[in-house]
Amino acid sequence: MTAPDQTLPTNCRLCGYLCGLLARVEAGHVVDVKPDPNRYPYDPHIVNGCLRHRINPQFLEHPQRLNQPLKRIGARGSGRWETCSWEQALDDIAQRLGNLRQQFGAETLATSIGGARGVYWPLHRFMNLFGSPNNIGIGQICWNPQVWVNTLTFGWPIEYELDPDLTRCAVLWGTNPAESDNSLLWRTICQFTRQGGSLIVIDPRQTRTARRASLHLPLKPGTDAALALGFLHAIISEGLYDQAFVNDWCQGFEPLQDHISQYPPEKVAALTDLPASDIVQAARLFATQRPATQISGRGVDQIGANSVQALRAMAILRAITAGIDLPGASHLGQMPDFIPEIDLELTDHLPESQRTKQLGADQILLQTYSGYERVNAFTQRHARRLPHRYLTSAHPNLVWRAMQTGDPYPIKAMIVMASNPLLSHADSRLIYTALKSLDLLVVLDYFLTPTAMLADYVLPVAGTLERPVLQTDAGISNIAYGGPAAISPLAERRTDYDFWRELGIRMDQESYWQWPSLQACFADILAPVGLDWDSFCASGLYAPPRLYHQHENIDPATGEPLGFATPSGKVELYSTILEQLGYDPLPVHSPNETALTKPGFKENYPLTLLTGARQQPYYASEFRQFSQLRTHHPHPLAEISSQTAELISIQDGEMIWVETANGRARFQAKICEIRPEVVSVEYGWWFPELEASEPDLGGVWVSNANLLTTAEFETCDPLLGQWPYNGLPCRIYHADSSHMKLA
Ligand SMILES: Nc1nc2c(c(=O)[nH]1)N[C@H]1C(S)=C(S)[C@@H](COP(=O)(O)OP(=O)(O)OC[C@H]3O[C@@H](n4cnc5c(=O)[nH]c(N)nc54)[C@H](O)[C@@H]3O)O[C@H]1N2
Ligand SMILES: Nc1nc2c(c(=O)[nH]1)N[C@H]1C(S)=C(S)[C@@H](COP(=O)(O)OP(=O)(O)OC[C@H]3O[C@@H](n4cnc5c(=O)[nH]c(N)nc54)[C@H](O)[C@@H]3O)O[C@H]1N2
Ligand code: SF4
Ligand SMILES: [Mo]
Secondary structure, three states: OOOOOEEEEEEEEOOOOOOOEEEEOOOOOOOOOOOOOOOOOOOOHHHOHHHHHHHHHHHHOOOOOOOEEEEEEEOOOOOOOOEEOHHHHHHHHHHHHHHHHHHHHHEEEEEOOOOOOOOHHHHHHHHHHOOOEEOOOHHHHHHHHEEEHHHHHHHHOEEOOHHHHHHOOEEEOOOHHHOOOOHHHHHHHHHHHOOEEEEEEEEOOOOHHHHOOOOEEEEOOOOOHHHHHHHHHHHHOOOOHHHHHHHHHEOOOHHHHHHOOOOOOOHHHHHOOOOHHHHHHHHHHHHHHOEEEEOOOOHHHHHOHHHHHHHHHHHHHHHHHOOEOOOOOEEEEOOOOOOOOOHHHHHHHOOOOHHHHOOOOOOOOOOHHHHHEEEEHHHHHHHHOOOOOOHHHHHHHHHHHHHHHHOOOOOEEEEEOOOOHHHOOOOOOHHHHHHHOOOOEEEOOOOOOOOOOHHHEEEEOOOOOOOOOEEHHOOOOOOOOEEOOOOOOOOOOOOOOHHHHHHHHHHHOHHHHHOHHHHHHHHHHHHHHHHHHHHHHHOOOOOOOOOHHHHHHEEOOOOEEEOOOOOOOEEOOOHHHHHHOOOOOOOOOOOOHHHHHHHOOOHHHOEEEEEOOOOOOOOOOOOOOOHHHHHOOOOOOOEOOOOHHHHHHOOOOOOOEEEOOOOEEEEEEEOOOOOOEEEEEEEOOOOEEEEEOOOOOOOOOOOHHHHOOOOOOOHOOOOOOOEOOOEEEEEEEEEEEEEEEEO
């Protein structure tokens, strides 16, 4: 019996926003989509403004989309595959993992996840039950830094607010929503500036966002901590902070006051290469135009050692201007009313003896099991528990090295889900040799990515519109959104959840995989709030009213105000946890310029490279298969200033090499407004039209920004293990000449 043609509510999943769509379904296939005005983001203009949403029907039917499990039959990377059934693949993977565990211990299995895309707790649950602590992701340089820093400072992560009717000042710090957010935030920013709000943008590039700013501070890359300390200096010395909040609720103001005397505006002006008057003006705006909000992005997360310092100084800035728990500025998130991520992960099942084997556990201070426990001791007094495995991941660089060398023990197997490490992790060549050394590589994806080309098994995943979705902010806030699938998975695609469950069942985990389907899990997750799946889907949103000033509530046990979930019960301007860890309790500017002091280095690499600034319509390494999008944005771009272009006679549109000490990659030069010494390249570029086998691997060696980056463990920040994607010494030259240096 064929299903009747229908228009069904569902959600786009081509980025993290899950916009509500109406899908026209004919005979089990989606033939058209349009925005659903009744579900998030409630405004068809927003979804229509996103080029990607239109490709949903083609995304389901694209000729290169994976439809059946593939098993490698030739040499690794040879591109020779045979198709097999899911059952054959799962049986073989389970057997091989069982053998490897017996021979090398459970820690021999690593996993890789990507950005906010799929539902990752099933992977974490499997790993905990299997016994391996070696999950990796990109958390160190995306999301985790803010979660950790705000938890250290305020006792829990912060949610920023931006309300054009309330907010008077907004600082956008190292983020460019004009390109990275095609949804609500960018529209809200535009409305905010139209209504006369003061927008301060801190970015070395004159982005589309910066062009809307009342004040753009194009600082020298990597000097954000100095700038934030300069703001603090101006605000404190001019008495513009909130004395009542500081007296009642902040800990460590006096040492802070002494400390920031080292950062007067003139000194900060020299460090950041900005006019001192602009620094003071921005500080005054932020402190006096309240409510003032602060939104930061990857520009601050991806500057290596200076990132935590900058984020700490920014948190302090928020605190002393009483910018938390203030409508229009920000609020502390809440623990969810529904089942939180941490209870889905089952970390308690991972024995202590396995936790200590996590790669990096003995060197990284916070992003480890012991770091987590140290912080959790305080948050759980307030009945709050952060997700576990995102914040305790192994260090990727050590994982690649263990694959390659067997040191400190062999990593022989990896399962990659919703990530493409050859494009998104630092040092693609290291990753290539690491993946080539494996006994077993399994990749779950929609397409045969360069990473998948090296796999033993590539498994076809059911994706956007083919599966229900439920996004829950990893359990750090009380919000859930999502909706139903429009159609059943096409061909032999299955959900990621089905894979982990089926593999788990084959590895003696049956009793922990009680839900037969993803939808059944989602229904149980939401059950505590009294919503069944269908009623949830009607609006696609669970978001109870925000709570403010929870710290003032009286704790019935003590009769005292609850305070903040930090060791002192106050907002920790001076972080006692960081002090205990031997890390700076007050933020400092500490430029990481060791490479530049090597003889000849500065002369050889006179420019400063940013990698990864987002550009529409792509998302990380995705969507290069879609001709509609390629026509819109055909080439990987390197932005340079007209001064630099003139100096080495580069024309707009010319192909150039960008080279660092780590390697080189080719981009099309785009001359634009950017600091003169800065080059900014896109990331995620490969060419699905090229050979899907060695040596091409889909063009992964041509324009891949991560050929230029490195994350050597020894040079990473000791607190979280962050590596830099921005602020790297580089040089550029014409692509048709071999090694012409910048004079
Ligand atoms: N140089 C540089 N590198 C960077 C960055 C940068 O700015 N500069 N940014 C970093 C950041 S912030 C991030 S978040 C990462 C992103 O890095 P990743 O998340 O690894 O992103 P992709 O490289 O696009 O890989 C995602 C893959 O998952 C597949 N996929 C999408 N959805 C699903 C799903 O639901 N299930 C499965 N199984 N597969 C799915 C896609 O087809 C794609 O191949 O990159 C990081 N890397
Ligand atoms: N179209 C599109 N949208 C995306 C993504 C995508 O790949 N494509 N990726 C998604 C993901 S995973 C993420 S994490 C978000 C990221 O969202 P954003 O953080 O908004 O992303 P970016 O465009 O990388 O913005 C970082 C900005 O920081 C600037 N910057 C670089 N170095 C420095 C520095 O040292 N200091 C300061 N202050 N600024 C600096 C860059 O010039 C850039 O404009 O976007 C998401 N949205
Ligand atoms: S912003 Fe665009 S790609 Fe992202 S979910 Fe919404 S419609 Fe899809
Ligand atoms: Mo990200």
